[in-house]
Amino acid sequence: MQKFALKLSLYLTGLILLLFFFRAFVFPYPDKVISRKFSMLSLEKQHINTLFFGPSTIEMHYDPLLYDSLLSAEGKSSTSFNFGISAMVTPENQYVLEKILSLDLPRLKFLLLEVNGLRTVDVEALKETETVREIEMTDVKRALQRARLLNLHFESTADRWEAVKTILSSMITRFSGYGAIDNYVYVSLANQRSRKNNFRIENGYMVRGFKYYEVNPDSVPRYKKLQKYFTQPASQKAYLQQIKELDLQREQAAITPVDKSIADIYEEMIRQCNSKGIRVILIVSSVANGKVSGLVKELQQRKLSVDIIDFMSPEKYPEFYDVRNRADGNHLSYPAAELATRELAKEVLKILNRD
C-alpha cells in the first residue's frame, strides 16, 4: 500500500504541476468567449479609446460603430469596443478588467461600466455554466470574494454546502476549463474569419452589426428560447406587470450586505481605472427587474467621482420598456438597441460638454 500511495502522490503532484504549467503559460485564460474578445481587443489596442464593459445588457444594447459615428458627428473622436460578456457577474468583471488594464491600452480614456445587477444569488444560478465561469478563474482572491458574497447570502448550511461543492467542482474539474485549448486555437480561427467578413455577423435579431461581437454557440438556442417565450401573451402580461412596479420598487429598495460587498468591488475597479487615467461612467441598463437598485443607491451614497447614466425607468424611458422593443425582460431587441446606443451617446455627450 505504501508503494501505491507513493506512486499515486507522485503522479498527482506531476499532473497538478503540468496543469499549472499549461494553465499559466500555454493556455492562460479558460473562457473561450472572453478569450476571443480579449484577443481581438489586443489586436486593436492601439486605437481603442472607449470601452463598453459589463454583462449581456452591455453586449446587446450598445453598438460601438453607431456610438462612434454619433460622437464623431459632434466632433468627439471615439473608437469604442464592446467588451460585454453574457452573464459576467461580480467579481469576474473585476478580474477581466484587471486583465484588460494590464494590456496598457495607450488611448483608453473612457470606461462605460454597467452597474451589474448580476450576482450569484441562489444555488441554482451557481449551476449555470456561464455563472460558474467566474469561479473557474482559479484565482484565490476572487474565490475568496465569492465566498464572502456567498456567506453573506446563504443562510442555511445546506445551501452553503451546495455552494462550496459547486465551487470546488468548478475549481477541480474545470481546473483549466474545457475551453482552455479551445481558446488558443479558436481565437486565431475567429480572428481570421472576422477579418474576412469584417467581423462576424450572426443571429441577426440579437446582435447584427455589433463590432467585435462573437457569438457564443451555447447562447443561440437559449436566446431563441427566451425570445419565443417572450412572445407569449402570458409572458408579456407578466412583464408589463413587472415594469409597472419597477419605479416604485427602485425607490423602496433596501441596501443589502451583498450590495455593500459588491459596491466595494466597484469602488476598487473605479480606483484602478482612475489610477491609469481612465474615466469611468456607470450605466444602469433598462432591465425589467430592480435587483440592482440597492447597489445603485449604495454607489450613489458613496459619493464616488463618477457619473451614472440611469436608463432603468419605464416612466422616463417608455420606449425602452415597450414590449415591441424587447428581446426579453432583461434585453432590448436589435432595433431597440439602436435607440439605446443613441440615448447613451446623447447622455455621454451631455457629460463631456458639461465638463
Place this chain on the structure above:
Amino acid sequence: MLFNSLHFLIFFPIVIGLYFSLPYRYRWGFLLAASYYFYACWEVSYLLLIIFSTIVDYWAALQMGKKDSRKKRRPFLVLSLGANLGLLLFFKYFNFFNDSLRFVFQEFNLFYDVPALDLLLPVGISFYTFQTLAYTIDVYRGIQHPEKHIGKFALYVSFFPQLVAGPIERSTRMLPQYRKNYDFDYDRVVDGLKQMAWGFFKKLVIADRLDVYVSEVYSHPDITFGWPVIIAAYMFTIQVYCDFSAYSDIGIGAARVMGYDLMRNFRQPFFGKSMAEFWQRWHISLTTWFKDYLYIPLGGNRVSKKRWISNLFIVFLVSGLWHGAAWTFVIFGFLHGMYLSIGALTMTFRNKLWQQLIDRTHPKLAILRDGVKLFGTFHLFMVSLFIFRAPSLDVTITLLKNALIFRPNTDLIIGFTELDMLIAILATCFLFYGDWVEECKGSMRKALTERSTAVRWVFYFAMGLTIVLTGHFSEREFIYFQF
C-alpha cells in the same frame, strides 16, 4: 451519484480507504451502506424499491431452497417475477401503455380517462431487476443455492459499481466473491484505476463532447438538413458506445480496485463482422441474460426455422422495450430482430458468395471482405440508433427526410467549435486504436505494461492531461441511466 461528478471523486477514495482499513467481517456491511448511499443520492425513497426487491427475492429463494421439485418451487418464482416485473412495469411502462391506449381510443373517438402518472423513473431499475430475476430463476432451476446471508445478498443486488447501469451480473459469479476476503493488491488496484481512467476518457472527452453536436441536431430537427444530420448519426453511434462502455469500464475498474471481478460488458463491438457477432460483443451481460432466460427457454435455434425466427423477434422486441418505454425502442428492437433473422436465413448463401468471390479466387483480398462486413455491421447498427436517439417517431421521420436534403453553405459544425470537432476526431481515432490493440493483444493495459517505465508514465500523464484539459465536466448523465 454520477461517476463523472465531484461527489464520486470524493466518495470513491473514502470508500476505498475505509474498505481496506476495516476488518474483513465488517466490509460487506460497509460496502452495502456505501452502495445504498450511492443510490440514495438520486432519490432516497426509491431505495425502498431496491430493499423491497431484495427482501422478496431473498425470501422467495429461501423458500425455493426448501422445496425439492420445480413444481413446488414455482409459486415462489412466480411471486418473485410478479413483484419485480410488476414494479418494472408500473414505474417504467405504465405511461407508455397508457398513452398508447389513449391514442388508440382517441383514434376511434372513444372516451379514455386514465391519467398519466407523474413518476420519476427509478434509476437503474431495469438493471437491478434483471439481476435479481436471474438469481431467483437460477435458484428455481437449481443452479444456485439460496443465499442465507441477507446482507451479502443485498450487496449482490445493490453493489454500487454496477448498480445503475450494469454489467447485469449473475449470482453464481458474484455471491462467492462476496464471501471472500481481499487484501490490498498493488497490481490489481492499479489495473482497476487504469480501467477507470480509460472509462473517464471515453465518457468525458468523447461521449459528452459528441453529445453537444448530437443534441443540437436532435433538438432542432426542422432546421437541420443534409450533412449535419448524417454526421450526428455517426457521432451518436460513437457516443453511445463510449458512454455506455465508459460506465462499464469505470464500474468494472472500481470493483476491481476492491478485489471484485465483474463480467466484461463490451468486447470491441465495432469489430463485429455480422450483427450476430456484434451482439456477442455489445452489452454482453444483457445479451447473455436474454439468451439464458428468454431465448433458450423459447427453444433457441433448436426448433423449426419459422419458430427460430419468431424467437429472434421476440427476444429483440423485448430487448428494445427493455431499453425504453417508447415506440422508437420497439422499432429499434424490431430492426435488430429483422437484421438477425435475415442474417440467419441468408448465412449459407452469403458464405458461398464470399467463397466464390474472394476466398477461392482472391484469398489475399480477405481483408476487403472483412472490411465490407465491418462497414455493413457498423452502418446497420447506426441506422437502428438513428431511431433509438429520437425522442419521437415524428422527429425520426423529419430527420430521415432532412438527411437527404443538401443545402448550399450548410454549417457542418453545429453547437461546438472546430477544435471540438478536431478533438472528437482524434479521440475517436485513439479509441479505435485502443480497441484494435485489445482485439489483437487481448488487453490494452497489458500491452502498456510491456512498455518501458518512461513510456508508461508519459502515457499516464498525457491521459490525465487530456481528460482534465479537454474533458466535458458538465456532469451529463450516462445515456443508459434512463433504462
